[in-house]
Amino acid sequence: MTFPDTHTNRIDLKLVAEMVTPGSRVLDVGCGDGELLALLAETRNVDARGIELSREGVAGCVARGLSVIQGDADTDLTEYPDDAFDYVILSQTIQATRNPRFVLEQMLRVGQRAIVSFPNFGHWRMRSQVFFQGRMPVTDALPYAWWDTPNIHFCTIRDFVTLCETIGAVKERAVALDAAGGRVGVSAPWWFWNLFGAQAVFLLKRG
Numbered sequence: 001m002t003f004p005d006t007h008t009n010r011i012d013l014k015l016v017a018e019m020v021t022p023g024s025r026v027l028d029v030g031c032g033d034g035e036l037l038a039l040l041a042e043t044r045n046v047d048a049r050g051i052e053l054s055r056e057g058v059a060g061c062v063a064r065g066l067s068v069i070q071g072d073a074d075t076d077l078t079e080y081p082d083d084a085f086d087y088v089i090l091s092q093t094i095q096a097t098r099n100p101r102f103v104l105e106q107m108l109r110v111g112q113r114a115i116v117s118f119p120n121f122g123h124w125r126m127r128s129q130v131f132f133q134g135r136m137p138v139t140d141a142l143p144y145a146w147w148d149t150p151n152i153h154f155c156t157i158r159d160f161v162t163l164c165e166t167i168g169a170v171k172e173r174a175v176a177l178d179a180a181g182g183r184v185g186v187s188a189p190w191w192f193w194n195l196f197g198a199q200a201v202f203l204l205k206r207g
Contacts, residue, residue, distance in 0.1 A: 011181035028051070031057065073097050095151040095154055108167075120155075122194040125139055139198075157193050169204040176199070177197060
C-alpha cells in the first residue's frame with residue numbers, strides 16, 4: 001500500500017504502517033506527538049493507543065484526538081496484560097530506553113508482534129565521523145550533540161539481531177533503509193546492511 005505524502009514524510013513510519021494488518025489493536029510506545037498513530041488510524045483503521053513520556057508529546061497527541069497516556073517504556077509496560085495488543089511499536093526510541101532488552105521482552109509479551117525501528121550506529125557515515133574526525137557522530141538520524149542527546153544505548157543492526165537471538169525473538173521481516181530512504185538490498189548479508197543501512201525496521205514475534 002502506498003501512502004500519500006500528506007500523512008508523513010518519514011519513510012520508516014510508512015514502512016512500519018505497511019507491516020500492520022488493518023483493523024488491529026496497536027500500542028505505540030514513545031509515540032511522540034502521535035504522527036505514527038495518526039497515520040495508522042487514517043490508513044489502517046486500527047484501534048490505536050499510545051504511551052509517551054513527555055508532556056509536550058501527550059499534549060500534541062490529544063490535540064490530534066488520539067488516545068495516549070503519559071508513561072515510561074522502561075517501567076509502565078509491565079502494567080499491561082499478556083496479548084493486550086496485536087502489535088506493539090517502538091519507533092526510533094529503543095536507543096533512548098534504559099533497559100532495551102527488558103523493553104523488547106515486554107513488548108513481545110504485551111503484543112503478539114513487535115515492530116522496532118532504530119538508527120544504525122554502524123552506518124559508514126557514523127564510522128567515518130568517529131574514525132576521521134575523532135568525534136561522536138551527528139547525522140540526520142542522530143542529530144544531537146553528545147552532551148544533550150536523549151540516546152543512551154546506541155546500537156547497530158548486528159547488535160539488534162544479536163539481541164533478538166538472545167531473547168528468542170523471531171524476525172518475520174526486516175528492512176534496512178539508506179540515508180535517502182531507499183531500501184538496502186533485501187538479500188544482502190547482515191554486514192552489508194550494517195555498513196550501508198542508516199536505519200532499520202524489524203517485525204518480530206515470539207519464538
